[in-house]
Amino acid sequence: MKNMDIPRLKQIVGENNVKDDPADLFIYGSDASVHRAMPWVIVRPEKTSQVQGLMKFADEERIPVITRGSGSGMCGQTVPSHGGITLDMKGMNRILEINPPDVYCRVQPGVVDDDLNHALKPHGVFYPPTPASSRTATIGGEIGNNASGVRSVKYGATRDSVLGLKIVLPGGKLMSFGTRTRVEATGYQLHKLIVGSEGTLGVVVEATLKFVPIPKFRCLGLANFDRLEDAGHAVADIMAGGITPSMLELVDNVAIKAVNKTMNLGLPDVDAVLLYESDGMVKEAVDYEINVMKQMCAKHNGTGLQSSYDAKERAKIFMGRKKLFPALSKFSELHASTSLADDMAVPYSKMAETARKIHDVAKRHNIIMTAYGHCGSGCMHTKILMETSKQSQWNSARKAVDEIYEYVRSINGTTSAEHGIGISKASAFKAEKADSLELMRSIKRAFDPNNILNPGKMMDAPDDWVTATDLRYMVDA
Numbered sequence: 001m002k003n004m005d006i007p008r009l010k011q012i013v014g015e016n017n018v019k020d021d022p023a024d025l026f027i028y029g030s031d032a033s034v035h036r037a038m039p040w041v042i043v044r045p046e047k048t049s050q051v052q053g054l055m056k057f058a059d060e061e062r063i064p065v066i067t068r069g070s071g072s073g074m075c076g077q078t079v080p081s082h083g084g085i086t087l088d089m090k091g092m093n094r095i096l097e098i099n100p101p102d103v104y105c106r107v108q109p110g111v112v113d114d115d116l117n118h119a120l121k122p123h124g125v126f127y128p129p130t131p132a133s134s135r136t137a138t139i140g141g142e143i144g145n146n147a148s149g150v151r152s153v154k155y156g157a158t159r160d161s162v163l164g165l166k167i168v169l170p171g172g173k174l175m176s177f178g179t180r181t182r183v184e185a186t187g188y189q190l191h192k193l194i195v196g197s198e199g200t201l202g203v204v205v206e207a208t209l210k211f212v213p214i215p216k217f218r219c220l221g222l223a224n225f226d227r228l229e230d231a232g233h234a235v236a237d238i239m240a241g242g243i244t245p246s247m248l249e250l251v252d253n254v255a256i257k258a259v260n261k262t263m264n265l266g267l268p269d270v271d272a273v274l275l276y277e278s279d280g281m282v283k284e285a286v287d288y289e290i291n292v293m294k295q296m297c298a299k300h301n302g303t304g305l306q307s308s309y310d311a312k313e314r315a316k317i318f319m320g321r322k323k324l325f326p327a328l329s330k331f332s333e334l335h336a337s338t339s340l341a342d343d344m345a346v347p348y349s350k351m352a353e354t355a356r357k358i359h360d361v362a363k364r365h366n367i368i369m370t371a372y373g374h375c376g377s378g379c380m381h382t383k384i385l386m387e388t389s390k391q392s393q394w395n396s397a398r399k400a401v402d403e404i405y406e407y408v409r410s411i412n413g414t415t416s417a418e419h420g421i422g423i424s425k426a427s428a429f430k431a432e433k434a435d436s437l438e439l440m441r442s443i444k445r446a447f448d449p450n451n452i453l454n455p456g457k458m459m460d461a462p463d464d465w466v467t468a469t470d471l472r473y474m475v476d477a
């Protein structure tokens, strides 16, 4: 650990905005991934000039800087594997402008997604990329990971909603990328490059985001399937069926069992459930889309078809999906839910086969895996439920992860749909993007010649994620 010049840091960001208490360092040493590594110090700037001062200091001293929002990332993006300064951006959490005539807003990066949507609601609009973690996820973290959510099938991921960014580069220079207009053809779209760069290129200090009208009508439907494959085929038909669902979610049997067990929802013990939603300003158009989706489900042996416009009914239907991630953690006392191989995307026609493959691999390696996700975007989530105290289970998880990603690549899928790369997915990412890794490293050098921003992540992370850092769990020798 480098001896940090705490008085100098306090001069830059203020007396109360620097922490090096071991308890704080411990908290900032993990995120929602399996990894743990302690930062040397935590700094919480309140304004852009402080970020500039900090980045100048860190670049001169060659100190790693790990920019952090709420730390809900699932792949170790904010785990300081090389030590350094954790730059906590939650102190910059102001909504700077809501501009309905020009249909954009400007926010600081520490604004929490739900808070932004709460502020937008009186204007009749919403910011749509919204991940399931919207109660805690910050706009900066969503930009870092190119987050998306249940409605991204219709409204796109974070990258589709970002019009412009202000970022601070290593050395302290403030740059403005993008515009406040809907279209732009003025050279490289550098703001789009920053989205999904996981804090490796610059520190976002302001974002200009577009928003969309809140639809007058929303209808949510459900179908049960005795065979996972049938649900997968229904998804493929719906997405090729000339309509634009606002949500299309798959929940498999392991997930159904988990939510039934923990929330007593009484969902039928079927192989899979499909949730489908349509929204819009004209009820007839929504009716039409819902009917098309019902027909597709029925064609593929979907049963128990139901749908509702009523907000309370919709919340009830959606409850199992919404609470799925916490439910998985409680699946069994012996097993913990780990974010591994957690969000590949695959072509629609391969959804069912992928879900089946995940179950086969899990069975062979004596671990439990589930398959669920935003299948309308081709996104297949899974988690590995395992006995985290046993070294043998980590060895199994390592093999299972490798096999699953190899399969995903073989069907032209991709390593991550929305959770990003960080440390845990680096080896699969490197295998998938082998052709472009050197180009990516050149881009990184152009932004960050001294490699201070989130070093050792993505293309520069070790291949073996189990030993890349300490694990967040106690493992028996």
Ligand SMILES: Cc1cc2nc3c(=O)[nH]c(=O)nc-3n(C[C@H](O)[C@H](O)[C@H](O)COP(=O)(O)OP(=O)(O)OC[C@H]3O[C@@H](n4cnc5c(N)ncnc54)[C@H](O)[C@@H]3O)c2cc1C
Pocket: 031, 032, 066, 067, 068, 069, 070, 071, 072, 073, 074, 077, 078, 089, 109, 130, 131, 132, 133, 136, 137, 138, 139, 140, 141, 142, 143, 144, 145, 146, 147, 148, 149, 150, 197, 198, 199, 200, 202, 203, 204, 205, 325, 326, 418, 419, 454
């Ligand atoms: C229960 C649960 C559910 C989830 N559901 C979803 C989901 O549905 N969809 C989804 O996409 N993700 C989901 N996630 C993952 C995660 O919540 C999202 O990716 C979220 O956007 C991360 O936000 P954060 O503020 O926690 O970012 P962090 O984890 O703090 O940071 C994420 C990345 O962004 C970078 N970063 C943060 N702030 C800045 C900044 N100001 N400038 C530059 N880089 C920055 C960090 O360095 C890091 O690389 C879920 C996580 C959990 C725990």
